[in-house]
Amino acid sequence: MDEQWIQSVGIDVGTSTTKMIVSRLRLGRMSSTFSLPRYQIVERQLLYASEVHSTPLIGFDEIDADGIGAILAAEYDKAQISLSQIKSGAVIITGETASKKNAQHIVHLLAERSGDFVVATAGADLEGVLAGKGAGAEKRSQAMQGVIVNVDIGGGTANAAYFQRGRAIATVTFHVGGRLIRLSPQGVVQYVSPNIQQWLTAKGLRIPVGQEIGFAQLTEVAEQLGRSMLDYLTGKERQVSGLLVVGPHLRDAIPVDELTVSGGVGLLMSGPPVRNIADASRYGDFGPLLGYVLQQEREKGTYPVQWLDPDQTVRATVIGAGMQSTEISGSTVHIKPELLPIKNIPILKLELTEEQLADATRLRQEVASIYQLGERLFEKTTGIPFALAISGIGYCSYALLQTLSQELSEQYRATFPESQTMVVICETDMAKALGQALALRCKGAPEIICIDQVRVEYGDYIDLGEPISGTIIPVVVKTLAFDERP
């Protein structure tokens, strides 16, 4: 088997729009026939992109599950794809929609209805990263020096992700979006999101709800909002603009060289000029105006960044979710196919130093303390309490392998006797050897799943798909936060 295609789906349920894509990923053997097998995703093709649908809501704070189900069923039909063909992918609930009251429930429901191994996710950080990947910022960062930031501006929030040399280095989310201010065609303000009230006050701006708003006044608000976001992103000013930030702030200033804007508002940047209130309110909100003022900022060039056109605008997140969320584990692994797929396993990270690896007593203490942490953090379960990610092992000799597997298995069985499956993720290529050593010790109690060459961090969740051709495991790492790491 030298290459294989898998189909992957992406579904993005946003504040204002819902879209879906189908893509296929080509797995190719990267290693010669004289080395251990190593597969990678070598190509990602977009097969089908749905129209942009309005997100069906019931009332104001509930997502219409049946409505979304109906949209998807129709789209699957149009794309001529059956659920059984979908091997990977992600459903993501984005923006303010994620805080709607049944969001959690919907996302799992959709994941189940969308194919075997479709992952349910939500979370602004992940959303920003996926959008950045979909918009092409990650790819661009590999070809440039310095940092590129992509900001995906949707209906309720704007998710920014900073990339450097192909890696996401930070994310931040703003209350900036097209639907934060809603208008009637005549320019009567119908709604102003409470999330921007504090910022409006600090800026000395007022928007009269229920009354008509002048075009100049609305333009002023849009300009200020756009500039505040750009101020924060480029590090120009963070006091007032910081009021727009959702969740954690950036830890330190990151100098930015290039900028792309994706999302619905990103698309509106290339729309026709917005000259009056009728132009501005054509979607029932001030989104077109927000896009227009950002385009003018770009033309004026006030900010010391290079603005680039993104590869994707309104579909950046969904394309990121469908095409970029899946990874492949190393191909020499230790698994039991019947135990897969497994979903939503939290990561517990065991970071070892060379001193600890060289001293059996210290290694034992380290393992003990990480298991204690696992015991405190996660509930007891007969399944998988967590996946243990081991890093810091440079070269693994057989002797070290024995000591390590001894400590890991013995203490695991003592600390988590009810768990029937132990999941271990190694950073370097050693999963088959370690898995085998653990399995020889545990003899099925617990069963061992050991994979490698997947980068995970503390706070991530991981999903492992069914093996393709025996040993190729699709992996989706759900990075939920960058700034909450200890």
Next chain:
Amino acid sequence: MEQQLDFLVDKVVAELQKKLGEVSEQAPSPKTETGLIQLRSEPKAEPVANATAAPTPAPVVNEQPAPSKEPERTTHVPNPKYKEGLDELLSSTPARIGVWRTGVRPLTKTMLELRRDHAAAVDAVYGEVSQAVLDQFSLFTVETQYDNTENYLKRPDMGRILTEEGVRMLQERCQKKPQVQIVVSDGLSAAAVDANLKDVLPSLMDSLKSYGLTCGTPFFIKGGRVASMDHVGEILEPEVLVLLIGERPGLVTAHSMSAYMCYRPRKGMVESERTVISNIHRQGTSPVEAGAHIGTILSKMLEQKASGVKLVL
């Protein structure tokens, strides 16, 4: 892993330069040569010393080779325009890039490194596998008709046939018609066996155990070529045979080992019937992982009754 070794290399070179300085201060020329040789053989001697020190399978975790400071392979390019990019390139390959120059020549440091690596390669060919390593796994030794290293290099055919004495020893001491036969040979790099056997072999044994495969009596062939597995096949008639053999050393490493595997080896086998995992060493294919994977390949060979290009992996 790579970085660690490179760090070692840099350290050795630094040490070497320091010593050269010291030596030339203390006494004039002749000692320089000995200093160089000692330093060169230092990394090679290390695993041997370890194996002798701990013949029992005690907790031998403390064999970490390098001091634990942050290892870094640096470029010699003065003031590179894009240092991060250059570092990225360096970490992507063990090749000698970013070495800079003096006039049209390489720097002295680069030349020394090159000559040291070349010397290590030559040493690996002319070296002998440490008896302690063989004893650790109770491997007895049989010889091919290679006679001596010079002849071994000139006459590959003689490295494929065991001596009469060797044939007799196999017949006396080895289990006949085993499911799996493991053979170890020095081939073109004795250093490869010294460096990797203690990691590859036990991992392979574990893997056989996991798959429920039984293994015959393993032994060592001195002066062996890959096709010596055919002769062994004729004598012992194993179902599958794996030969762990030292590879022709290169300038990146002199410690690289290959595993050649074959279903029902016999005289007249063609090369396409052999399966190989090559480049097994610290910086290449991980030895423990290779050992585990060899077990998988062997079990597939038994299942499919085939090897080489006919084997579907």
